[in-house]
Amino acid sequence: MLDILHLSKTYGSAHALTDVSFSINKGSFTTILGPSGSGKSTLLLNVAGFVAPTSGDIRLEGRSLLDVSAEKRNFGIVFQGYALFPHLRVHENVAFPLRMRGLSKADIEKKVKQALELVQLQPYAERYPRELSGGQQQRVALARALVFDPSLVLLDEPLSALDKSLRDSLREELRHLHKAVGMTFILVTHDQDEALELSDSVAIINNGRLEQFADPATLYNAPASRFVAEFLGKSNFIPVQAASGAPDAMTLQAAGQNLRHSQHAPLPGNTSNNRMVLALRPERIRLVNGHGVDGDANVVAGEIVDLSYRGADIGAAVRTDLGLLNVRLDTGGLHAMPRIGERVKLSWSASAGFLLPDDGAQ
Ligand SMILES: Nc1ncnc2c1ncn2[C@@H]1O[C@H](COP(=O)(O)OP(=O)(O)OP(=O)(O)O)[C@@H](O)[C@H]1O
Ligand SMILES: [Mg+2]
Structure with missing residues (x-):
């Protein structure tokens, strides 16, 4: 040791x-x-x-x-x-x-x-x-x-x-x-x-x-800080104004919307100052067309504003009320190629993201 x-x-x-x-x-x-x-x-x-x-x-x-x-x-x-x-x-x-x-x-x-x-x-x-x-x-x-x-x-x-x-x-x-x-x-x-x-x-x-x-x-x-989430791999950061409920069944308020969230790892210590972000990995977000959404999933509407083809997957930037969200789409699972300007729905499960204090790292 x-x-x-x-x-x-x-x-x-x-x-x-x-x-x-x-x-x-x-x-x-x-x-x-x-x-x-x-x-x-x-x-x-x-x-x-x-x-x-x-x-x-x-x-x-x-x-x-x-x-x-x-x-x-x-x-x-x-x-x-x-x-x-x-x-x-x-x-x-x-x-x-x-x-x-x-x-x-x-x-x-x-x-x-x-x-x-x-x-x-x-x-x-x-x-x-x-x-x-x-x-x-x-x-x-x-x-x-x-x-x-x-x-x-x-x-x-x-x-x-x-x-x-x-x-x-x-x-x-x-x-x-x-x-x-x-x-x-x-x-x-x-x-x-x-x-x-x-x-x-x-x-x-x-x-x-x-x-x-x-x-x-x-x-x-379960990164301990926004810095870690940003440094290791890619993440979306959704600013969260308030959180309520038990850790495994929380309601987060973000840009006037309620998001379901559950987290088994301990919540970050200094969330009391209300500066929090939900870190959400691009590969944890799915593109949905109405059906196939789990009961506890979050659904957010948006418009595709950018696409980058990378072979096995496609990176899509989607403008939503929660901000610009980067999504990684597995080409094998797509019915049709997404287009820029297309209106889409994004979905992620309550346990897909991770709530963090917003230490302002960029
Ligand atoms: N002998 C030294 N005298 C003064 N400052 C030093 C000395 N060695 C390192 N530093 C400073 O300490 C800090 C940390 O340096 P260090 O070499 O440990 O960084 P690092 O993480 O290894 O960076 P890199 O990835 O570029 O190798 C830097 O700001 C550096 O300028
Ligand atoms: Mg070095």
């Missing part, structure tokens, strides 16, 4: 991290997601021991790491701009952590070969880093971080310079490796799909603060 406890880091008057706390289970895969400059690398650098926190603690199996040097922490790391040794060939770079740990020559050879196979760089073993592309260098760094079977692996955007097919295959390898070896992974990424696909838990950081730490399904279906 790795515990991040009230971690703060300031640079002069700039707050890179503010009171961040969460705990990572041994053997789990955690990603850190957030906009550029939100503090993701700072968080990882603190865990690695390259940066000391201004306040707070980091504990591994209950023991504070703050007085343990970066080398002694024994973590596998790939950092943004964390360079390879320029004077060492690829295989020597990857062998370095093993030499440091005094492994036998035969073991080193075997493990380096495996690690280079993992990142598909066996043919480049004899090259120097300057003779490799940026993406190839990144893969050598990844091999070097994993080769000594560290208990904790810290990766800061290790796949960012790779093309899509290589990234997909390395992502698969990471997932496989994680399952097979049981290392604990902490990965910083900008890629939401990567985060949702790989992770047991995701920490969403915004402006140095932890917005939410949860499993992917909870983040997607």
Whole structure:
């Protein structure tokens, strides 16, 4: 178990991290997601021991790491701009952590070969880093971080310079490796799909603060804030003026209409200031033509004002009294192609949306 406890880091008057706390289970895969400059690398650098926190603690199996040097922490790391040794060939770079740990020559050879196979760089073993592309260098760094079977692996955007097919295959390898070896992974990424696909838990950081730490399904279906709902996937946000009734049978007032709503997750704490939004994913809204509407469904009329064809689905923007709603239509389920200017009815079930405090994120 790795515990991040009230971690703060300031640079002069700039707050890179503010009171961040969460705990990572041994053997789990955690990603850190957030906009550029939100503090993701700072968080990882603190865990690695390259940066000391201004306040707070980091504990591994209950023991504070703050007085343990970066080398002694024994973590596998790939950092943004964390360079390879320029004077060492690829295989020597990857062998370095093993030499440091005094492994036998035969073991080193075997493990380096495996690690280079993992990142598909066996043919480049004899090259120097300057003779490799940026993406190839990144893969050598990844091999070097994993080769000594560290208990904790810290990766800061290790796949960012790779093309899509290589990234997909390395992502698969990471997932496989994680399952097979049981290392604990902490990965910083900008890629939401990567985060949702790989992770047991995701920490969403915004402006140095932890917005939410949860499993992917909870983040997607029960976001703690508008920021999270906006950052992960697409959402419509319908301003809600008032809410009444029990959580599983609420009536929401939005633009003079009553909407049915039910929510099993706890309602957000500070809804008392009445600034709330109903977050509604585009794929949870259906196009209906009078029949086939469930008893507890909401129905809203509107006009299609924009369409974007994307193959398997169509994105439709529909102007309604509740505002412009984005709807994702599954082409397989459509009787006829929608047209711009068409009057339509939209429907969603009472449990399709999620009520949130309106923190005004855009
Ligand atoms: N050594 C430093 N001195 C001063 N400010 C710093 C330093 N390192 C980071 N910062 C600031 O702290 C904030 C967080 O930076 P950090 O590198 O953690 O962001 P990030 O989330 O990793 O961003 P990116 O996605 O662009 O890599 C930024 O505003 C950055 O300018
Ligand atoms: Mg960074």
